[in-house]
Every structure is written in C-alpha cells, then in structure tokens.
Amino acid sequence: MEFIDLRSDTFTQPTVEMRKAMAEAECGDDVWDEDITVKHLEGLAAEKTGKDAAIFTASGTMSNLIAILTWCDRGTEIVVGDQAHIFWNEGGGVSALGGVSVRTVPNTPRGGMDPLDVEEAIRRQNITSMIGLENTHNRGSGGVLTMDETESIAKIGRAKGIPIHLDGARIFNASVALDVPVKDLCSPVDSVSFCLSKGLSAPIGSLLCGSKEFVDDARKWRKMVGGGMRQVGVIASAGLVALDTMVERLAEDHANATSLAKGLSDITGINLNTDLIESNIVIFEWMLGPTAEFIERLSQKGLKASYVGGQKIRMVTHVGISTWDIDRAIKIVGETANTPL
Ligand SMILES: Cc1ncc(COP(=O)(O)O)c(C=O)c1O
Numbered sequence: 257m258e259f260i261d262l263r264s265d266t267f268t269q270p271t272v273e274m275r276k277a278m279a280e281a282e283c284g285d286d287v288w289d290e291d292i293t294v295k296h297l298e299g300l301a302a303e304k305t306g307k308d309a310a311i312f313t314a315s316g317t318m319s320n321l322i323a324i325l326t327w328c329d330r331g332t333e334i335v336v337g338d339q340a341h342i343f344w345n346e347g348g349g350v351s352a353l354g355g356v357s358v359r360t361v362p363n364t365p366r367g368g369m370d371p372l373d374v375e376e377a378i379r380r381q382n383i384t385s386m387i388g389l390e391n392t393h394n395r396g397s398g399g400v401l402t403m404d405e406t407e408s409i410a411k412i413g414r415a416k417g418i419p420i421h422l423d424g425a426r427i428f429n430a431s432v433a434l435d436v437p438v439k440d441l442c443s444p445v446d447s448v449s450f451c452l453s454k455g456l457s458a459p460i461g462s463l464l465c466g467s468k469e470f471v472d473d474a475r476k477w478r479k480m481v482g483g484g485m486r487q488v489g490v491i492a493s494a495g496l497v498a499l500d501t502m503v504e505r506l507a508e509d510h511a512n513a514t515s516l517a518k519g520l521s522d523i524t525g526i527n528l529n530t531d532l533i534e535s536n537i538v539i540f541e542w543m544l545g546p547t548a549e550f551i552e553r554l555s556q557k558g559l560k561a562s563y564v565g566g567q568k569i570r571m572v573t574h575v576g577i578s579t580w581d582i583d584r585a586i587k588i589v590g591e592t593a594n595t596p597l
Pocket residue numbers: 314315316317318341342390392393394423425426451453462
C-alpha cells in the first residue's frame with residue numbers, strides 16, 4: 257500500500273540534487289579542520305543566523321546537548337518550557353551527560369513562555385546557567401515565536417547574565433511563516449541550533465551557531481560526545497543544497513497544514529483549534545476512543561500519523577505531501593471517525 261506519511265518531516269528523502277552533490281563533494285578530515293565543504297556550510301549557517309561562527313553536528317539532539325555542555329557547569333540548572341523538545345525527547349542527555357538539572361515553566365499552547373514565569377524560575381547564586389527557547393515549537397503545534405516574543409525572554413537572560421539558547425530545529429519554517437529573516441529571529445539569542453534533516457530534506461545534520469568563543473569551546477564538547485566526523489563534506493554538501501533550494505518551498509507545507517487543520521476540525525470527534533496552526537505541524541485530539549487504536553485504524557487505510565500523548569495525534573506536512581494527499585488524508589480521517597468499531 258502507498259502510504260500518506262504525515263508522522264514527521266524527518267521522513268523527507270534527499271533530493272536528486274543533494275545526491276549528486278554528495279557524490280561530487282570535496283572532502284577532507286574535518287576533525288583536522290580540513291573539510292572545505294563543511295567549512296563552507298558552517299560559514300553559510302553563521303551568515304544565515306547572524307552569528308560569528310557555526311559548527312556542524314550529527315543531529316539536533318547533539319547540537320542542543322553541545323550547547324548545554326558549553327554553557328552550563330555541572331550542578332547548575334537550565335530553564336525551559338514544560339513541552340520543550342530538550343525536556344521530552346532528547347534522552348535526558350542534559351542530566352545524564354551534562355550533570356545539569358531542568359527547571360520547567362508552563363508552555364503556552366503554541367510553545368511560548370510567560371516572561372514572568374521565566375523570571376520567577378531563575379535561581380540566585382548562578383545556579384541557572386541557560387534559558388532554552390524553541391522555534392518553531394514541536395509539541396506546540398509548530399507555533400512560531402516572533403522576534404518580540406523571543407526578545408521578551410532574552411532580555412531577562414541579558415539582565416541576569418544568563419545565556420539564551422534557541423532550539424531552532426525548524427527556524428527556517430518560522431522565518432518563512434513570519435516572512436522575517438532567520439538572522440532577525442536569532443538576533444536576541446546567544447546560541448541557536450537548526451536542523452537540515454527535517455523540512456529541508458537533507459539526510460543528516462544540524463548546525464550550532466554563536467560567537468566565535470562559544471563555537472571554539474563547542475568544538476571541544478563535540479569531540480567529547482563522539483561528534484567529530486571525518487570526510488563529512490559528503491553530507492554537508494546535501495546541507496548546502498538544502499539551504500539553497502528547500503527553504504522557500506516550506507510555504508507550501510504551511511499552506512497544506514492549514515488546509516489539513518481546517519478539514520480535520522470539521523470532523524465530529526476531533527478537537528482542533530485551527531488558530532494554533534502557524535507552520536507545518538498539526539496537533540489535534542481524538543475524543544471518541546483510544547488514540548493508539550485510532551492511529552492504527554488510520555494506518556490500515558494508508559495514512560500514518562504519530563502519537564503525542566493523551567488524546568493527542570500529530571500530523572506534519574513536508575515536501576513528500578501534495579495537496580491531493582491532504583484531501584485524501586482528510587477523507588480517511590473522516591471515514592475512520594464515522595465508522596463505528
Ligand atoms: C524542536 C526539535 N528540536 C530538536 C530535535 C532533535 O533533532 P534530531 O532528531 O536531529 O536529533 C527535534 C527533532 O524532531 C525537534 O523537533
């Protein structure tokens with residue numbers, strides 16, 4: 257059966273142009289600083305995020321971990337939203353590997369945080385060592401943080417001398433959704449990580465960007481977590497194609513997510529606030545039965561979705577999903593919802 261796969265934008269395949277670039281990539285030993293394709297990608301990432309420097313990593317999780325290891329001493333604490341990817345989905349690396357504890361403050365439904373909550377969560381005596389933001393917000397239905405929202409938290413960090421790290425795994429989605437350059441969205445923060453392997457369709461890779469001093473230090477931590485890679489221009493070359501060719505088209509994914517959300521919200525048994533859908537992630541609640549069983553029934557009809565927790569189901573649009581797929585997905589959900597067990 258041909259599936260409509262809405263589980264995640266991480267299921268995107270490298271494009272033909274990426275595969276060609278990978279075959280032809282100029283490589284060197286990147287641990288020895290001799291891979292010019294990686295250098296090119298790191299330079300471009302720094303330019304796009306408006307930071308001095310960048311370092312290529314294997315994944316978004318690794319980028320966030322390296323940011324934490326770089327900013328935070330053992331025994332300190334970071335402040336993040338209670339729905340943050342760093343808190344939910346990164347294997348607890350912050351504590352297991354960093355010796356750092358996590359203090360959470362409530363996330364709004366679209367992934368923001370109340371500056372008053374953040375301010376209140378900061379401890380005295382230099383215990384709070386980093387504040388983490390996420391844009392777009394994965395568990396927050398792909399909510400997009402505006403520059404003002406980011407600044408409202410960043411200024412608390414600045415006033416107290418606490419660095420702000422932005423988990424910008426999908427920062428290019430945020431940029432396209434707001435029509436604001438990535439570098440403006442990143443200007444209030446001290447470090448930012450972003451992923452090439454999600455909506456941008458590259459097979460592997462993330463970049464961690466910040467000041468030169470921060471990135472020099474991050475290089476040491478990347479080596480320690482086993483993230484020093486050798487002829488890695490082979491994959492960095494796909495990242496260069498991703499940044500060159502796959503950013504503007506994210507608007508199509510956002511339009512598809514909006515249509516999907518609208519269609520789903522009309523189906524009896526589905527609880528979905530369409531106002532929350534700002535990029536390519538649609539999260540809704542299935543109210544008329546067990547969620548896992550509903551996802552399984554969708555899958556039997558050719559539609560894959562992912563389980564978020566409780567009654568929540570997630571569908572993510574990406575380059576592999578057409579408007580036809582969206583219409584079909586809405587139809588499958590409607591038929592499944594209307595079919596008694
Ligand atoms: C917001 C966010 N941050 C970080 C990551 C981690 O990225 P990776 O899967 O490359 O480790 C993800 C992955 O889905 C994500 O959604």
